[in-house]
Amino acid sequence: MQTKQIADGIHMLSMNVEDILFEGIWSIANGVTLNSYIIKGEKTALVDGVIGWDGAIDTLYNSLKEIDVDPAKIDYIIVNHMEPDHSGWIDNFKKINDKFQIICSPKAAGLLDAFFEIKDNVTAVKDGETLDLGNGKVLSFHLVPNVHWPDTMMTLDEETKTLLSCDMYGAFGKIEGHFFDDEMTDQEKKKFEEEGIRYFSNVMGTFSPQVKKAVEKTEKLDVKVIAPGHGPIYRKNPQDIINDYKRYCGYRMGKGKKEISILWGSMYGMTERVVNIIKELIEKEGIAVNSLQMPYVNTSDMVSAIFRSAGVIIAAPTYEYKLFPPVAVALDEIGRKKISQKAAFCFGSYGWSGGAQKEIVELIDKYKLGWDFVEPVEFNGRASDEEMEVVKNGVIELIEKVKKVSEHQESCG
Template structure:
C-alpha cells in the first residue's frame, strides 16, 4: 500500500489490485486502484477505507501507523458509498475500537446496519458540516445513484479537496505517478481508456444522475479531486469533469470517430463479408475495432461499443435466432442503457432466417433506440450483389455517424 501526501493533514493510501472480477462481473485487463484518505485535525477521519481485496485491513493499519495515526485514534469513518470495496473493513475495525462514529447518508445508514450490524451512525444531509478542528471542515453533498442510491461527496473546505468516491474514477493500476500533472503522455492515454472502461462498465446505467453529480461538483470551489479509484486531479480538475460529461454523451449515442464491428461466425460465411467490410472502412479512412464474440471479454465489449459513434453487427442466424454470443452482448449493452447508436447489421443464414427478428426484439425490449441502416442478409456465402449492398450499408452508416462524433 502506497502513502501519498495531498496537503497538510491530508493523506491518500492507495492499493493496486488485479486478477479479480470487479463487482464479481467485470474483467480488469489493467487492474484497478483502491484509494482511501485520512484527514487530520484535532480529530481524525478516514474516508472510504481501503481493505485489500481479501477483506483484511492490516495493510491499512500498518500504513496509518507510518504517518503517526493510531487506528484506535480514528474518530470518524466517512462512508461516501457503501459498496464493500470502500466499506468492507468496518466489521474488522469494530473489533479494535468501540467509540467511533460512521458518517453517511440516510440510505447508507440502513445498509451499514444490515451489512455490519453497526448503529454508531451520524446521518448527514445536503450541506451538513463536520469540524475536525485545526481548520479542517467537511461539508457533505448528496449524489444519489452514483452508482448506488446512498452515495455522497465529502468536501474539505480548507484544502478545497473533493473526495468523490466512485465519481470521476478510473480502472487501471497506478505506478509512480498518482496526480494528473505527473502523468506522461502515455499514462494520459492509458487512463483515458481506463476511465472509459470504468464509466461504461459501472456507471452508464445511471447517466442522468451522473450529469447531476457533475453539475454539483462544478458548483464547488475545487483544487483537488480525489476519487476512490484511479488518479487524483489537481492541475486541471475541469478536465475530468469535461471527460465525464463526454462519456455521458457516449452513453446516449455519441462517440469517437470510429466503428466497432461486433461479430460472430460459425463456419466463416459471415466472416467473408466482414473481410469485405474492413476493406471499405480502410478505404474510407475510418478507424475500426473488431470484437469477436464470445472470445472477447464482456468488459472490453461494453467499453469499445460505448465509445464508438457507429456499430456494425455482423452475425448469422442460429436456430432461427441471432447468433447467441452476439445476442448476449447486445442484451448486456441494453442493460447498460447504451442507447441511440448508429448501427448496421449483416449476416448469413442457411435453411431459414430469424436473426433479424430477434435483433429487433432485443433493441425494442431494452428501449435502446439504435438508428439502423437497413440490414443485409444473404443465404450461405455472400455473393457480389450482397457485398455491394454491404458497401452501401457501411457508407450510409458513416453518414449517420457524422452528427454523433464527440472526441
C-alpha cells in the same frame, strides 16, 4: 499500499488490486486502485477504506501507522459509498476501535445495518451538512444518489477544496508510477483515459443521467483537487476529468468517438468473410474499427468499445431461428447498460431459415435503446457479389452518420 500527501492535512492510502473480476463481472487486465483518505484536524477522519479480503485490512492499518495515525484513535469513518470494495473492512475495524463515529448518507445508514449490523454511532447527514474536525478542517457532504448506488455522496474539505469523490471521477488501472495528473507522462494519461472510459461504461454508464447531475453539482463547489476512490488524483486542472465525465454521459446517449465497433460472431466463416471486407472499407475512410468477435472478447472490453463508438455494426448468423447466441448475450448486456441512440447497421448469413435480424430488433426494442439503423441485410449462405455491394452501401451510409455524430461530439466537447 502507498501513501501520498495530496493536500494540507490530507493523505491518500492507495492499494493496487489485480487478478480479479471487478464486481465479480468485469475483467480488469490492468488492475485497479482502492484509494482511502486520512484527514487530520484536531480529530481524525478516514474517508472510505478497503475491501475485507485477507491481507488488505492489515495493509491498510500498517499504512496508517506510516503516517502516524493509530487506527484505534480514529474519530470518524466517512462512508461515501457502502459497496464492499470501500466498506468491507469496517466489520474488522470494530474489533480494534469501538469509539468511532460513522458519517454517511441516510441510504447508507440502512445498508450499514444490512451488511454489518451496525446501528449505533451512525450519523446520517443531509446534503450540504458539515463536520468540523478542528484546526480549520471542515468537511461538507454532498449527496449524489444513484451515480452508482442510491447511497453515494462526496466529501469536500472546505479549506483546501479537495473533493473526495469515491466512485465519481474514478478509473480502472493500477498505479505504478505517478499518482498526480500533472506528473503523468503522455503514455500514462492515455492509459487512464482509456481505463476511465472502460470504468465509466462498465460501472457508471447505466446511471449517466444521475452522473450528469453530480457533475453539475461538482461545478458549483469551486473544487481545486479531485481525489476519487479508484484511479489518479487530479490537481493541476480538475476541470479536465469533469469535462471527461460530461463527455462520457453523452456517449451513453448516442454521441461517441470517430469509431465503429463491429460486434460479430461466425460459425463457419460466411459472416466473418464479410466482416473482414467491411473492416478494410471503414479504415480506408479514416475511421477506427473495434473488432469484437464474440465470445472471444471479454464483456468489459466489449461494453467499453460499444459505449464510446459513434457507430455500431452487428454482424452475426442465424442460429436455430435466432441470433447467434454469443452476440445475443452481448447485445442483451448492451441493453442492460442502456447504451442508446447509436447509429447502427446489421447483417448476417443464414442456412435454412433466417431470424437473427428479427431478434436484433426485438432486443433493441425490449430495452428501448432507440438505435438509428441503416436497412439491414440478410443473405443465404455465402454473400453473392450483389449482396456484398448492398452490405458495402449500408456500411457507407453508416459511415456518413458516424462522421456527423462524431463531428458534433468534437464541437461540443
